[in-house]
Amino acid sequence: MVHGSPLSCAGVWAADSDLRVTAYGRQVEELGYLTPTEIQRQALPVLFSGRDCILHAQTGSGKTLAYLLLIYSIINTQRSAVQALIVVPTRELGMQVAKVARMLAAKADQPEPENKPCTIMALLDGGTLKRQKSWLKAEPPTIIVGTLGSLCQMLEKQMIKLESMRVLVIDEVDFMFNSSSQVSSLRKLLISYSSINNRQTIFASASIPQHRRFLYDCIQQKWTKADVVHIHANPVQPMPARLQHRFLVSQLLN
Numbered sequence: 545m546v547h548g549s550p551l552s553c554a555g556v557w558a559a560d561s562d563l564r565v566t567a568y569g570r571q572v573e574e575l576g577y578l579t580p581t582e583i584q585r586q587a588l589p590v591l592f593s594g595r596d597c598i599l600h601a602q603t604g605s606g607k608t609l610a611y612l613l614l615i616y617s618i619i620n621t622q623r624s625a626v627q628a629l630i631v632v633p634t635r636e637l638g639m640q641v642a643k644v645a646r647m648l649a650a651k652a653d654q655p656e657p658e659n660k661p662c663t664i665m666a667l668l669d670g671g672t673l674k675r676q677k678s679w680l681k682a683e684p685p686t687i688i689v690g691t692l693g694s695l696c697q698m699l700e701k702q703m704i705k706l707e708s709m710r711v712l713v714i715d716e717v718d719f720m721f722n723s724s725s726q727v728s729s730l731r732k733l734l735i736s737y738s739s740i741n742n743r744q745t746i747f748a749s750a751s752i753p754q755h756r757r758f759l760y761d762c763i764q765q766k767w768t769k770a771d772v773v774h775i776h777a778n779p780v781q782p783m784p785a786r787l788q789h790r791f792l793v794s795q796l797l798n
């Protein structure tokens with residue numbers, strides 16, 4: 545745990561000696577997260593051990609909270625640098641992620657008066673980015689949630705520096721690799737920052753059709769470290785054999 549991190553170790557789910565998530569922190573409970581979901585139970589010990597991860601679990605299973613808890617356990621708000629970058633495919637998803645990130649930051653331990661708060665910038669396509677540009681000129685935010693178009697624009701203008709980035713998250717990675725407008729920028733981003741030491745990389749997706757191939761590419765292309773872990777929680781269960789479907793046809797009589 546780095547000094548100045550807004551969520552203290554006691555404030556997030558801790559892992560016991562079996563590396564199973566067992567205890568729940570006050571702030572996480574206050575947000576209504578009383579027990580970890582399956583993906584969180586499996587992923588948090590791996591994420592907290594510092595390994596790169598592919599979080600593969602259905603929509604709404606809690607992947608966002610899993611990677612945000614990692615981010616809050618690592619960042620040091622005393623450092624004036626972008627320390628976590630979350631790349632999302634759409635403005636809507638970006639707004640949702642930024643909202644949860646801000647909620648967690650607001651619930652964090654009250655900082656000492658001299659400590660700086662965690663700042664979260666949403667850098668999303670579809671706006672003028674005027675406010676973000678002035679903010680970036682003044683100082684870097686701690687966390688950026690961005691879509692590729694806006695991010696690349698700011699990176700090309702050198703308004704963002706990612707050398708101090710500790711966590712890189714690519715959310716809905718399957719969607720981005722299948723989008724002809726996003727795939728080349730994503731590859732470029734992944735290659736550009738593969739050399740940053742000390743960086744943890746997380747891919748999240750509800751579906752990764754060829755996950756073995758994807759894992760191979762991650763290692764070959766150095767998008768992740770070689771010991772990257774693929775965590776697949778809640779795979780779709782086959783329909784129970786005894787389940788029967790029936791249709792009820794009702795007639796409306798006037």
Ligand SMILES: Nc1ncnc2c1ncn2[C@@H]1O[C@H](COP(=O)(O)OP(=O)(O)OP(=O)(O)O)[C@@H](O)[C@H]1O
Binds near residue numbers: 584606607608
């Ligand atoms: N441990 C938990 N306990 C209760 N609710 C949770 C927990 N973790 C996440 N949630 C809630 O479940 C909902 C879905 O979570 P989240 O957005 O993290 O899922 P996701 O897997 O990232 O979904 P998507 O694939 O759509 O991005 C959110 O409303 C979130 O607040």
